[in-house]
Amino acid sequence: MHWNVLSTEYISNHQYFTARRDRCQREDGVIVDPYFVVELPTSATALALTEDGKVVMVKQYRHPVAEVMLETPGGFIDPGEDFAEGMRRELLEETGYSFASFDYLGRVAANPGVLSNYTELYLATGGVRTDNQSLDHNEEIDVQVITMAELMQLVAAGEIKQSLHLNCILLAFMKMGMLAYTTR
Known part of the structure; x- marks a missing residue:
């Protein structure tokens, strides 16, 4: 059609x-x-893991829903920018962490009935804090480093409310063998 x-x-x-x-x-x-x-524009987000297996999350106020949300880091990809490089840039800007590797998890459309873009999803591993945050003028981001067990509890309790980021987390869990699935 x-x-x-x-x-x-x-x-x-x-x-x-x-x-x-x-x-x-x-x-x-x-x-x-x-x-x-x-x-x-296309956006990207990643479940970002430090060298010692901790999860790097960001907490920020989201004005359209008037709520502070805990999210995976990410943002818009610049025109002409490679998605993985854009993801690397966004992670460094938002968190100050650099990551050794990126595994592509897929792409999702937030609301294709109204929005034209896709979000590219990644699993970033080997993170080390190498710099200070370099935020845009309208960003206020609090970096949170939590354990994988804490993240799983937050997911199970419905505390990760940003749907694109929840998709990223769940796909990363599947990739890491932490979430069982079957094909029927």
Whole structure:
């Protein structure tokens, strides 16, 4: 299935919030008007583990939901930037940690009914604190280093509320053999 875009009108054109109103035609001829799309750049996040197996998390206020959330570190990938390099950069900027290796876990779409972007998911290992944070002007990030057992308890208790980050954690758990799954 595919829709033809008959017209597009940009409502907002900002680095972090570009929104458009599309007029589309489905394959069966039905016109869908309006259809709103928020365009965002690709983002990346990682379950980040230190050399001694601790988990590097970030705590920050999220204004749209008016809540402080514990999350995996990550952010937007710069235009033309390799996803893994962007992830490496984001980890260093947000946490001050450098990581020895990155395993790609996959990509997810947060809300493909409205948002145009994907988030690339990684497992970063061998982390060592090598620098101070280098935050954007609007970021206030508190780095939290916790044990894997504490992370598992937080996940089980529903305390990791950022869905993309929870997906990353669960896929990393599967990769590390900490979460059993079957194919039926």
